[in-house]
Amino acid sequence: MSSGKGxxxxxxxxxxxxxxxxxNYFFVPSAMEIVIYAAIAIMFSLWPDVDIKSIGQKLFYSIFFLTDVALIFYFKELETAAYFGLLIILPILAKHRGWTHSRITAVLLPTPLLLVPMGMYGGTLLEGLPYYFAAVTGYFSHLFFDKKLI
Ligand SMILES: [Zn+2]
Structure with a gap:
């Protein structure tokens, strides 16, 4: 299974x-938390194929484009936009199923999600764990179905 829909x-x-x-083992999430976890997990299940023409690439490069437009025209952060532009080229330069399909990347890339509760409402790292693990779950689903886990 390697299609975007798959x-x-x-x-x-x-x-x-x-x-x-x-x-079963931690807490019962609210309906809103389930929606957020689902959005994060599905986005990360698509992310690794950002290195080839795919649904994930269309989704993420659309987000990247809008973010860069906002940085340039709304926030007037030209230097940040330039560095952001430099970073978002990296997945396309890599070989298919290279670093975007690595278990190390699957563990490291979602780490900023740990900080979301701290930045949003002064929460703790512990409160960021479910968001982080939702992302890692989505990421590993991609690696599993690409047979990169075995
Ligand atoms: Zn893939």
Missing amino acids: HIVGGFVFLWLFLTVLS
Whole structure:
């Protein structure tokens, strides 16, 4: 299974496993938390194929484009926009199923999600863990269905 739609389905399967473990061993998430975890997991289940023409590439490069436009025209942050532009080229320069399909990247790339509660409302790192693990779950679903885990 390597199509974008296949990875979305795979992301939902892994999301179901994540929510089952979360609600049985930690806490029962609210409906809004489930929606957020689902959005994060599905986005990360698509992310690794950003290095080839795919649904993930269209989605993320659309987000990158809008972010760069906002940095340039709304925030007037030209230097930040230049560095952002430099960074977002990297996945396209890499070989397919290279660093975007690495287990190390799957663990490291979502780490900024740990900081979201701190930045949004002065929360703790512990409160960021479910967002982080939702992302890692989605990421590993992609690697699993690309047979990069075995
Ligand atoms: Zn892939």
